[in-house]
Amino acid sequence: MDKSPPERQPTAREALDRAAWIAGALDIVAQDGIDGLRVEGLAKRLGVTKGSFYWHFKDRRDLIDAVLDHWRTGRIRDIQKQTAAAPGEEQAALRHTIEVYAAARNRKGISIEASIRLWARQDANGLAVVEEVDAERLACTRRLFLARGLPPAEAAARSALLYAYVFGFSMMQCGRFDMDTTAAKHWISTHIVAD
Amino acid sequence: MDKSPPERQPTAREALDRAAWIAGALDIVAQDGIDGLRVEGLAKRLGVTKGSFYWHFKDRRDLIDAVLDHWRTGRIRDIQKQTAAAPGEEQAALRHTIEVYAAARNRKGISIEASIRLWARQDANGLAVVEEVDAERLACTRRLFLARGLPPAEAAARSALLYAYVFGFSMMQCGRFDMDTTAAKHWISTHIVAD
DNA sequence: ACGTGGCCATACTCATGCGTATGTTGGCTG
DNA sequence: CAGCCAACATACGCATGAGTATGGCCACGT
Numbered sequence: 001m002d003k004s005p006p007e008r009q010p011t012a013r014e015a016l017d018r019a020a021w022i023a024g025a026l027d028i029v030a031q032d033g034i035d036g037l038r039v040e041g042l043a044k045r046l047g048v049t050k051g052s053f054y055w056h057f058k059d060r061r062d063l064i065d066a067v068l069d070h071w072r073t074g075r076i077r078d079i080q081k082q083t084a085a086a087p088g089e090e091q092a093a094l095r096h097t098i099e100v101y102a103a104a105r106n107r108k109g110i111s112i113e114a115s116i117r118l119w120a121r122q123d124a125n126g127l128a129v130v131e132e133v134d135a136e137r138l139a140c141t142r143r144l145f146l147a148r149g150l151p152p153a154e155a156a157a158r159s160a161l162l163y164a165y166v167f168g169f170s171m172m173q174c175g176r177f178d179m180d181t182t183a184a185k186h187w188i189s190t191h192i193v194a195d
Numbered sequence: 196m197d198k199s200p201p202e203r204q205p206t207a208r209e210a211l212d213r214a215a216w217i218a219g220a221l222d223i224v225a226q227d228g229i230d231g232l233r234v235e236g237l238a239k240r241l242g243v244t245k246g247s248f249y250w251h252f253k254d255r256r257d258l259i260d261a262v263l264d265h266w267r268t269g270r271i272r273d274i275q276k277q278t279a280a281a282p283g284e285e286q287a288a289l290r291h292t293i294e295v296y297a298a299a300r301n302r303k304g305i306s307i308e309a310s311i312r313l314w315a316r317q318d319a320n321g322l323a324v325v326e327e328v329d330a331e332r333l334a335c336t337r338r339l340f341l342a343r344g345l346p347p348a349e350a351a352a353r354s355a356l357l358y359a360y361v362f363g364f365s366m367m368q369c370g371r372f373d374m375d376t377t378a379a380k381h382w383i384s385t386h387i388v389a390d
Numbered sequence: 391a392c393g394t395g396g397c398c399a400t401a402c403t404c405a406t407g408c409g410t411a412t413g414t415t416g417g418c419t420g
Numbered sequence: 421c422a423g424c425c426a427a428c429a430t431a432c433g434c435a436t437g438a439g440t441a442t443g444g445c446c447a448c449g450t
Contacts, residue, residue, distance in 0.1 A: 033313060035230040040437060050439085052398050060438070111316065117366065118228060118313050121306060134367065157378045164363030164379070171312065171362055172329065172355075183352045184359070191386055235407060245409085247428050255408070392450090399444075406436085414429070420422090 030111040083140040225306040278335040
């Protein structure tokens, strides 16, 4: 992970680094899944050849692990940022989280998550990453419910429900647009968050 | 679709037919996704070679379409069966549907559905099949809500919520077992179905 | 100016997998 | 029992894609 090429000093020269490869890889993952992530195809998309890839990465697996790690840290940072709330503002933070995660997240992010999740079923590293993200998301929302004074068991149950809803809607919206999400979101806000 | 080998009469001979290939294909799809469905691998699993496959199927795409069609009819038949309710028993039917679809559905079925859904993002036929199944599931549960006297808009919203919940939990349970689903299911029953 | 090393291209090998062409077998009918 | 045909097996061509080996280019320091 931390064995990136020996600290290339930031010159004016525009060369590819690991981050650029990972960014391109995420585009492909969003479109074709992790199975569709081929090093030659990725190289062509970046305008270079395989020779460049194997200078930055040990092999294809190295790239996948880097993508997983990037996704994991990004998702954890995002949920922590979205659920940050000043004392007393926990309820608003919950509504904000619903709004952000159920709608604003673009198709690409949903596609990436679905691809990683599906692929993680047959990969130990991927499964660990997904479970880490799930745990963090549940913990963050649970924290908000707890701050509202709910008993631990109910806070855990509601955070799980919230997660299930958001995740389910994310999946269903993939390819469809005629679903009335505003009514559903409102229902969630009034029945899970409040009450 | 209807061009299966010219009506082989049911002899005592045990040979492979399209159904056997599709069944084996579903096992592979559940494990490795549709991308992992390779004809040579499937043939090896069935104890034969490719020569047999290309007698029963035109090509790999023919198999995939057959798998999609089989999954579609099976899912539609299942939701219609599970949501069948005598007049006045609609509420019980809804609870039964939740119970069946949120828990009893084994990991294999969930994996197959997730694989097909993910793959459908980049395939027109797959997308059409998924949308058909979604539409039928939503229609069946919506029918139950309507029978309970709810106005059309609310019946649609609740069926969507129900679907999102079931689907979200199905996804989350894939690889985890420490989640308290009974409490969540009970919450759903009392807040979405009843109230 | 000259070498050094970072970054990439080229050119291979090898494995996998689709599709096809053709050979082979075992049971059925006439 | 001769022949036929369904249901395979075998063997091939071909494309894709991983990984390696090696050569080239250009910026930089000395």
